[in-house]
Amino acid sequence: MKDIFRGELVRLTVESPETIAKAQARWFRDSELLRLAESDPAYMWSEKNRKEWVEKQDGQDAKNFRFCIRTLSDDKLIGEVSIHPQWVDADAWVGIGLGERDYWGRGYGTDAMRLILQYGFVELNLHRISLGLHSYNERALKSYEKAGFKVEGVMRQDTFREGRRTDGIYMGILRDEWLTMQGETA
Amino acid sequence: MLNIQTQLFEGQDVRLGPIDHEAHPDIESKWTHDAEFMRLMERKPVRPLSPAQVKKEYESIEKRMDEERNLFYFTIRAREDDRLIGKALVQWIDWTNGNGWIQLGIGAAEDRRRGLGSQVMRLLLHFAFAETNLHRVTAMVPEYNEAAIHLLRKFGFTEEVRRREGADRDGRRWDTLTFGLLRSEWVERVKSQE
Numbered sequence: 001m002k003d004i005f006r007g008e009l010v011r012l013t014v015e016s017p018e019t020i021a022k023a024q025a026r027w028f029r030d031s032e033l034l035r036l037a038e039s040d041p042a043y044m045w046s047e048k049n050r051k052e053w054v055e056k057q058d059g060q061d062a063k064n065f066r067f068c069i070r071t072l073s074d075d076k077l078i079g080e081v082s083i084h085p086q087w088v089d090a091d092a093w094v095g096i097g098l099g100e101r102d103y104w105g106r107g108y109g110t111d112a113m114r115l116i117l118q119y120g121f122v123e124l125n126l127h128r129i130s131l132g133l134h135s136y137n138e139r140a141l142k143s144y145e146k147a148g149f150k151v152e153g154v155m156r157q158d159t160f161r162e163g164r165r166t167d168g169i170y171m172g173i174l175r176d177e178w179l180t181m182q183g184e185t186a
Numbered sequence: 187m188l189n190i191q192t193q194l195f196e197g198q199d200v201r202l203g204p205i206d207h208e209a210h211p212d213i214e215s216k217w218t219h220d221a222e223f224m225r226l227m228e229r230k231p232v233r234p235l236s237p238a239q240v241k242k243e244y245e246s247i248e249k250r251m252d253e254e255r256n257l258f259y260f261t262i263r264a265r266e267d268d269r270l271i272g273k274a275l276v277q278w279i280d281w282t283n284g285n286g287w288i289q290l291g292i293g294a295a296e297d298r299r300r301g302l303g304s305q306v307m308r309l310l311l312h313f314a315f316a317e318t319n320l321h322r323v324t325a326m327v328p329e330y331n332e333a334a335i336h337l338l339r340k341f342g343f344t345e346e347v348r349r350r351e352g353a354d355r356d357g358r359r360w361d362t363l364t365f366g367l368l369r370s371e372w373v374e375r376v377k378s379q380e
Contacts, residue, residue, distance in 0.1 A: 041282055088231055089354045127359065128351055153347025156366055157322055160283045165321070170347045170364070 004118055005067075007111040012067035012081065012119075017058070020068065021051035023077055027099025036137050037097045039159060062087070065119070069098070069112045078103045081112045083120050083129070090127035092120055105139055113147040121178050128174045134159055135167040148181050149173045194313055195260075197305040202260040202274065202313075205244050210261065211237035213270045217293040226331050227291040229353070256281070258318070262292070262306055271297045274310050276318065284321030284369075286314055303337055311341065315369050322368045328353045329361045338365045342375050 005012045025047040027033060034042035045053075057064045066082040079098035086092060094116055098109050120126045131149065133140045149171035157165035195202040215237040217223055224232040235243065251257050256279040262272035274290035290306050292298050314320050325343065327334045330353075343365035352362035 039280060039283060089229075089352060091349075091352055127354070128349075130349060130352070152349050153345075153364065155324065155346050155364065156344070157368060158283060158285050158324075158366075160321065170349065172349055172352075174351060 004123065005115065006072070007115045009073075009108050009111040010069050010071055010078070010115070012112065012115050013070050014066070015068045015077070017051045017054040019077070020054050020080070021047045023068075023099060024050040024054075027079075027097075030099070030101065033097065033099060033101070035161065036134065036140070037095075039134075065124070067112075067116070069108070071103070071108070076100070078108060079112070081116045083116055083124070085120075085124055085126060090125070092124065092126050092129050094120070094129055094131050109140075110143045110146050113143065117147060117173065117178055121175050126175065128172055130170065130172045132168055132170050135169050141169065144171055147173075148178055150177075194317060195309065197265070197309050199265055199300075200271070200302050200305050200309075201263050201265055201268075202306075202309055203263045203268070205248065205259070205261055206270070207241060207244055210270050211240040211244070214240045214293070220293075220295070223291065223293060223295070225355070226334070227289075229326075229328070258313070260310075262290070262302075264297070271302065272306065274306050276310065276314050276320075276323070279318065279320070284319070285324060286318065286320045286322075287324050287326065288314065289325070303333075304340065307337060307341055311367070311372055315372050320369065322366055325365045327363055327365065328355070329363060330355065335363065335365075338367075341367065342371050343367045344371075 025045065028050075029044050031042040054066075057066060062085070064082060064084055066080065068077055069079040069081055070077055078100040079096070081096040082094065084093045084095075094113070096109055096113055096116070098104055103109075117129060120129050131144065133144070135154070150173065151169060152172045153170050155168040155170065158168040159166045215235055218232075218240070219234045221232050247257070247259050251259060257277045258275060260274045261270055262274055263269060264271050271294055272290065272292040274288075276286045276288050279286040288310055290303065290310060292302055292306075311323065314323050325334075325338055327338070329335070344367070345363055346366045347364035349362045349364070351359035353360045
């Protein structure tokens with residue numbers, strides 16, 4: 001069987017809370033990253049806070065599947081991706097972020113997203129996978145479309161930043177759509 | 187002119203009230219045994235609760251309100267005798283962005299289809315926009331809940347997101363819909379009705 005944690009540019013790993021906390025505490029001093037990825041006010045949490053957060057998340061076994069993203073070329077930790085199943089409806093929310101700016105817009109995130117979709121559909125056996133993004137995050141929109149997501153709607157003016165109201169975009173991919181894509185690329 | 191005389195919690199036949207930890211658990215326990223109500227009110231699997239379990243739930247709701255400060259939970263009362271007939275809430279309030287999620291339900295079958303839901307919605311929106319000052323409110327509803335969709339449309343909500351096949355019930359998939367109403371839309375609507 002193939003290695004489902006290995007893509008073309010990256011692989012998914014699970015790392016110790018210390019490693020993740022250290023990376024996050026550094027990444028989260030980049031307000032642009034936070035404003036792209038989050039809706040809460042950008043804020044720089046301490047390494048200790050992040051470690052406790054990771055431990056809490058990892059303690060909720062079947063609710064959160066969190067992975068680190070490492071490059072295949074030099075094994076560098078560049079970001080994180082996670083999937084949160086809603087088991088009753090076989091649906092899940094995914095979130096992804098590349099803390100290392102040098103890797104933005106170069107296909108690393110898309111590759112990691114493809115891996116998490118594969119994990120969701122062939123390992124967690126989900127029916128569909130969902131995500132949300134800020135409408136001003138055009139790079140993310142392109143990446144998600146490339147990975148197979150379709151826009152399912154827009155929540156109007158759900159974010160207030162720099163004195164402006166902006167929209168939230170919601171996307172989804174169904175198991176059948178993903179399977180069809182695999183047939184096309186195989 | 188600033189009008190603080192208008193009672194926020196009083197409707198024509200209904201009013202909003204606090205939880206009564208003594209009287210309400212028995213009533214709500216009965217509702218949780220009504221599968222039809224529960225499947226329309228909740229997305230999670232229906233699970234009847236004993237009065238003791240309901241009591242615990244009330245305590246945890248009030249704890250959440252106290253600690254997280256992003257939830258307002260109301261009981262709905264019949265004005266004639268103050269009896270409990272349902273619940274209404276604004277939850278997951280995102281204060282930074284001015285967004286909140288609303289939900290309401292009339293528990294007893296004999297109180298449904300009497301227009302009480304509309305009266306509650308009017309109070310709930312007034313509270314959300316004029317008291318908590320939200321910029322928008324959101325409601326999530328599966329496509330099989332036609333009564334809820336009808337009520338939301340009647341109050342000017344727009345269908346914003348249709349998550350395809352987002353719910354699994356009775357052996358088939360259903361879309362789940364997200365409806366949104368902006369404060370400006372609510373203000374226009376209220377003005378036009380005055």
